[in-house]
Amino acid sequence: MTEEELKKFPQHVFGQAFTTLKCEGPAYLPWLEKRVKGSGGQILTRRVEDLWELHPSFDIVVNCTGLGSRQLAGDSKIFPVRGQVLKVQAPWVKHFIRDGSGLTYIYPGISHVTLGGTRQKGDWNLSPDAEISRDIFSRCCALEPSLRGACDIREKVGLRPSRPGVRLQKELLARDGQMLPVVHHYGHGAGGFSVHWGTALEAARLVSECVHALRTHTPKSKL
The missing domain is CATH 3.40.50.720 (NAD(P)-binding Rossmann-like Domain)
Known part of the structure; x- marks a missing residue:
């Protein structure tokens, strides 16, 4: 990142900028399922x-x-690696932002912005933790202060199947x-x-x- 770009992140001494893709499960998985059915496959539950x-x-x-x-x-x-994130409405956020550790991130999507996150090894708890949510929101706002104006904040928890x-x-x-x-x-x-x-x-x-x-x-x- 240029010195001018880094001015937005005064707590960091260097950064990288690049173009990438974001795959959204709620849209991508139904598309995969449609491909299976379209090729003659069956889905049984x-x-x-x-x-x-x-x-x-x-x-x-x-x-x-x-x-x-x-x-x-x-x-x-x-083993599970617990992840807790927030889904918020902040349509003005257009760029992905992620800190060096990868633990704090802001990922805009089609219908919401994802704020993260956690990486809790061996934790099977699927219930959101209010204190963790406050910490995530605080960390993300430090990277993008405009998020304090975000609305419709929802908590989500998932378990990553790690090995x-x-x-x-x-x-x-x-x-x-x-x-x-x-x-x-x-x-x-x-x-x-x-x-x-x-x-x-x-x-x-x-x-x-x-x-x-x-x-x-x-x-x-x-x-």
């Missing part, structure tokens, strides 16, 4: 407590259950002489939207390997 419940209805399972993999896959390495590394691998489950190929694809933490397309392509490649193995060993299997 049901509670699953054991991956074997999906066998023999499905020959291959792709496990994208995030934190649910603690139970479904017995993975004790996955020491994304689990992207095949596993062949065996029970009572039956085999169930599983492709695990979870543990993206806060980087899900950033890397999801690439890891999904890799997961699809692993599924193709499973399909090939099934056709080789069980030619009459249904896929």
